Amino acid sequence: MITIIDYGLGNISAFLNVYRRLNIEARTARTAEQLAGSTKLILPGVGHFDHAMEQLEEAGMRPELDQMVLENKVPVIGICVGMQMLAGSSDEGTRPGLGWVDGRVRSFSGWEPAAALPMPHMGWNDVQPVAESPLFAGLDAEARFYFLHSFFFECARKEDVLAVANYGSDFGCAVHSDNIFGVQFHPEKSHHFGTRLLQNFAEL
């Protein structure tokens, strides 16, 4: 069963709606107990990095999530700030991240290529996979997704970058390490492109 981690942030109902239309079972979990039996996890997130980490810790799901993701290798995908939370740290705040994927979250404003561009990076942008992955199956060069963010994930290992988008220059907009995935854009609000990606995740 796909479980959407509901710690009070992110558009939970949008994910449920997508899976309902796909006839794929999905549910939400608000407590550690409710995570039991999950075969896939979705970690949404919006807003400030520290606030998101704080909310997740307060929900009391952290030990259970670490166990499921790091030990039991349950596939997980972080969305938007949920992807940024996979990193060890973020320039946006002072709290440590989950540290599930090596890297740090940087500000676009402090990144030369995008420094003069409108901020946040908002709208539909092309997403270019740079590695083979079932997550992007059936999504060709035409694939585009909706972005809304001012910070981006900088992977420590180049091989963890799954796809790039261009804003001044290419930045990593999807990451992958073992059973852990993350996308900076919003597949739940990206029409048929996003639906396909969420279906691909369900079928991993």
Add this chain to the structure above:
Amino acid sequence: MLRPRITPCLLVHQGGLVKTVRFADPKYVGDPVNAVKIFNEKEADELIVVDIDATAENREPNFRLISQIAVECRMPLCYGGGIKSVEHAKRIIGLGVEKIAISSAAIQNPELAAAIAREIGSQSVVVVLDVKRKRWGSGYEVWTHNGKQNSKQAPIDLVARAEQLGAGEIVVNSIDEDGRMAGYDLDLAHQVRQATRLPMTVLGGAGSLDHIQALIARCGVIGASAGSLFVFKGPYKAVLINYPTPTQKEALIRAALG
């Protein structure tokens, strides 16, 4: 490449969808939830929904209607109208809305705008400036309360302040051009574009895809929003929800950006 956005703007009045001309004469054009379903099918870039009664009648946002729209909406959604507190903003975001739009509240109570941005994040705060040409002399002024109160402030000044307060996007709406379908006020759009680094969306005046093309050609990657264009068809303004096809959109963007 980041693409210009083409965004239908839907106005809610007495529970139904309407389209106005110069902020007056609302004409009924249909049911909000039904319109959202049609824009889903047409894969619109985003949607803006504004309750034009809420602030003018000094009442709360209609949370039930917002929820119905949000559940149905498969594209990013921005809601505006009657947001007067941090609690309102949080509750609306919690219903599954990506962005909230504030106008009167941002202009009259800057501290509130800043507090909302701190709570839900700048990326979700859109400041809407309803702009009218000055009656005497040249230049523009921003109006609030659905175009009924003159703030007597220039859009370029307010846009700079909105940026400081933590807004994540600006919508510039021309009251003079609203519903006329004669083209955007390109000078206004350009003037505000130059005054801010925030992403920006222009509303008011679009009557054809050529008008959208002209806006993008003048201002670059920007949001082009329209009401009448996407709810009316033909010279007699028959109600018909419509939106450019992906091919039309590509051609338009390519022609505009060269």
